[in-house]
Amino acid sequence: MENGTHFRTCHLCEAMCGVAIEVREGHIASIKGDEDDPLSHGHICPKAVALQDLHEDPERLRRPVRRTADGWQEMEWDEAFDLVADRLHSVRKENGRNSIGAYLGNPNVHNHGSLVATMPFLRALGTQNRFSATSNDQLPHMLASLEMFGHQILFPVPDIDRTELFICIGANPMASNGSLMTVPDFRGRLKALKGRGGRMVVVDPRRTETGKLADEFHFIRPGSDALLLMAMVRTLFEENLVNPGHAEPWTKDVDLVRLASLGFTAEAVSEHTGVAAADIRNLARQLATAQRAALYTRMGTSTQAFGGVATWLAYVLNILTGKLDSTGGVMFTQPAVDLIALGGMTGQRGHFARRFSRVKKLPEFGGEYPSSTIADEILTPGEGQIRAFVTVAGNPVLSSPNGGRLDEAFGSLDFMVSVDYYLNETTRHADVILPPTAGLERSHYDLIFSMFAVRNTAKYSPALFDAGKDSRHDWQILLELAHRLEKKRKHGRLPVRAEMGWRAFKQIGPDPILDMMLRTGPYGADIGRVRGVVQPAIDLVMDILPERHPLRGLARLSPLNRHWQDLPKGLSINALKQLPNGVDLGPLRPCMPGRLFTRDGKVNLAPRRYLRDLDRLHALLSAPPANGLLLIGRRHVRSNNSWMHNSRRLVKGKERCTLMMHPQDASRCGLQAGDSAEVASSAGRIVLPVEITDDIMAGVVSVPHGWGHHRDGTRQSVAMAHAGASINDVISDQQTDPLVGTSVLNGQMVNVKVWRSERPRKLA
CATH class of the missing domain: 2.40.40.20 (Barwin-like endoglucanases)
Structure with a gap:
């Protein structure tokens, strides 16, 4: 790597802060914030500076290792791939396809190469026993988005740069710089909010770093957030403060929500929540009467016994007060690579409860079971018992409930393989560890968190360091294992076309696929000079084809869509290479109803599964508070x-x-x-x-x-x-x-x- 300053995006958390890395003689000399990054404007947190420690860590694995009686032993890559494919195939052949389990940790979503390779790998495994960090994190938000807006990752994001009132419940963006709200330099943005006369209200069981900066703070008893939010909904109806604003034509079932809120008065829930009734009513009034306001909830409200209902109600409150799809409220992003629209076009919008886990009968979401049942599925005998396991960039022993039981479970497996560059509390149970390259040794484009950012931006960074010939990227590891597993299922030989497809996939890698998505997205090819020729054909496609026809979906997604005609154009990897600090694509903008994916094109304000769960919330209200x-x-x-x-x-x-x-x-x-x-x-x-x-x-x-x-x-x-x-x-x-x-x-x-x-x- 040549000497000089190189610009990247920090990949360690959701904030997507721009970093300027000074390299001298092949080593990192300094890491600073990138003043010209259009999203972070020079802000970084201490984690970004530690990128150097993680890259240079002498304990990071760089070659495959296997467990032996004499300790860990290094292997050649081909030998390791053969061993892993043989053992996984053997377990599957002997015990059935669901005898293999797989867990994906959250570093995967910061890595576009891993994202591209994950689905082919999971298809090759063929198991239904899939798990990830999702069920220990944002699953309630994904379900609410699926049920209400028709797509599991269509999240409404607070337009914090233009809001006047920010109500934060069960979240600490001062420490996280946002979560499902990518907001680098939250402190600076909060200062700007207050500078324009705005206010922040925080509700939390702890006066967090965010709570200490609040204009108004309230303690709340853990697990009671759904009662607080429902009482706020009740207050809106009691005081005639319901006004969905410009989203009203696309919002249905307001009356069902009104009926559902009966009995949940501020006075009724005050003892359980620990929040005074007058304060609850005032929270609702502030949200309703502020012209530009956003209610934001996160981990504290989602990872609890009523996380599903609480997250739904947070969405409901924003909608009932006219804050959805409204400047300064909660809005949908328009990223350069629109995975939301791509998923909608191909029918991959998400699904829930199509099947249930073997032991606890917990519902799947998007093909995954909750991580809290991993140990059950390994330790409980019977058909479908997990006998082999794969972890990819995850440490569930420390990140999932009952780590001691997970220790026991992983120790009982017939075979385990981990794609990870650390020998940690989970991978120590593996028979083989396949270490991928580190973050600075691969190219980077943030596919996922660009969809949750408070401003639309795009940034691509080539690999900063050469990892060496005897290394493998995670996408190479996953695709190689998938290819070998598929061949074993076909008795050692694939059809010619399939074999050629695998070879091509492994050769081109993720960047050409990323480039294609950039070029065909809403900010893609600059077709201004030919618009007059091709636009009539595009309009004809949009007018005559059925709503769900694939060609109609492609036309809607492409830069030829009239809806995108005023957006910047010309994005590609080459274009972004010429803009190493990234490119500003503009603020969030209203986009309803075209952004909805529900069957009737309306916001489903009262999904029936949430209404059914209210019996449980009534029971909580009727019982004495926990002591x-x-x-x-x-x-x-x-x-x-x-x-x-x-x-x-x-x-x-x-x-x-x-x-x-x-x-x-x-x-x-x-x-x-x-x-x-x-x-x-x-x-x-x-x-x-x-x-x-x-x-x-x-x-x-x-x-x-x-x-x-x-x-x-x-x-x-x-x-x-x-x-x-x-x-x-x-x-x-x-x-x-x-x-x-x-x-x-x-x-x-x-x-x-x-x-x-x-x-x-x-x-x-």
Whole structure:
């Protein structure tokens, strides 16, 4: 790599911050924010600087390894591919296609090469036992988008750069820089919001980094958000504040929502939520009367027992107050590569509950089962029991409920393979580990998070470093395994056309496919000079073909569509290479009803599955509030996933893996600041130091996500020296939202007491 400054997008979280990486003599000399990035404008967080640590980590695997009696042994790539394909095929042949399980971690969605190769690989595996981080994260948002707008990834995004009121419930964008709302430099954008006379209101069980900057803050009891949101809906109807605005012609079933809200008054829910009735009503009034306002919810509301209903109600509130598809409200993006429209055109809009998991009978979503049932499917004997497993860029032992049980499950498998460049708490159970190149060794285009960004932009970056001939990108690994598995299913030989197709796919890679999607998207080919010739033909196609005809879909998606005629044109990989800082494609813009994918072209305000689940919400309201300590997670700006803890820059400083609790609760448990506390549940127990603060609601305790690096057999020395404790070791995998299948990561009951040992505990 030549000396000089190279511009990229940080791939470590959803914020898509632009970075300027200075390279000297083949090594990184500095990493700074890219002042000319059209989305982040020079902002970066500490994670971006740690890109150097992750790239240069001497403990990162660079060649395939296999487990032997004498420890891990390096292998040649062909030998490793043969071994993995042979073992997976053997397990499938002996036990059936569903005897293989697969888990995809969230780094995959930051990697366009992995995204292109994942589906061919999963088809070659042929299993229905697929899992991912989705069910521990954004699944309720995906279901609400599918049910209400007709597409699982058509998310309404707060137009924060133009709003006057931002209501944030169960989210901490100061630490995350947004989630399903890609918003780098949230602090700067909040400052701009307040500078134009706007306000921010935060509702959370903890006064987070975001809550401390709020103009108005309210504590709320974990797991009660659906009651709060339904009471806000009730207030809108009681006070005649319902006004869907310009979306009204495309919105149906408002009366069903009105009936559903009966009984959920602000006064009725106040005790359960811990929020005063007057404050609940005022929240509803503020949202309804502000000309430009957005209500935003995230992990705290979605990963709980009522996450499905709570997320639906958040969408409902934005719609009933006229904030959907409205400037300064919540709007749909128009990305350069429109995977939403592509999926809609091909019928891949999402699906739910077409089948149910073998043991717990949890619903699938988009072909995946909830991750909380992975251990059940491995440990429970019978037809369909998982006997082999594949993980790709994931560490479910630390990121999914009941990590101890997952440890047991993975240790019992006949065979396991991991596509990962770390020997971590999950991959230590693998028989073979296939390490892909690191992020700076491959090209980058953010396909997914461009769809959730608060402004439309596009940016492509070539690989910064040459990974070397004896390395493989993740897309190469996945396609090679898929090819070999397909050949084994066909007794060692594929038809000529199929064989040629696989060879071509493996040769061209993801970038030509990306280039084609850019050129044919709404900002693609510049056809201004020929529009007068071709436009009549396009109009004819749009007029005479059936609504769901593929050609009509192509015409709608292409730059020839009149709807896109005023958008910038000419995007391609070559064009973006000439613009290394990225290109600004403009602010979010109203696009209804054309952006909807429902059968009748209307917003389905009252999907029946949500209405049926309200019996459970009524039962919660009728029961006395829970009496005990409720556990919630938390996030820090220096941490996102467990694999980042092997960076010294990210773990240095004050210990962050602490048990945060209110002074009243600490006193009742006999704990003082710095004491070691035991946190226990039916799933297990953990020990960690106590942090006492008024910033958390009484009756609530908090442990950060992603820690717990004390397990033997890993190869991450920095992480092990700052081990912390895994919150998932005390979160039961038996508790899920029955509507959606999401893991209950917030609101489970735990016991806390002083931890006593014969030997003093050495804190990490």
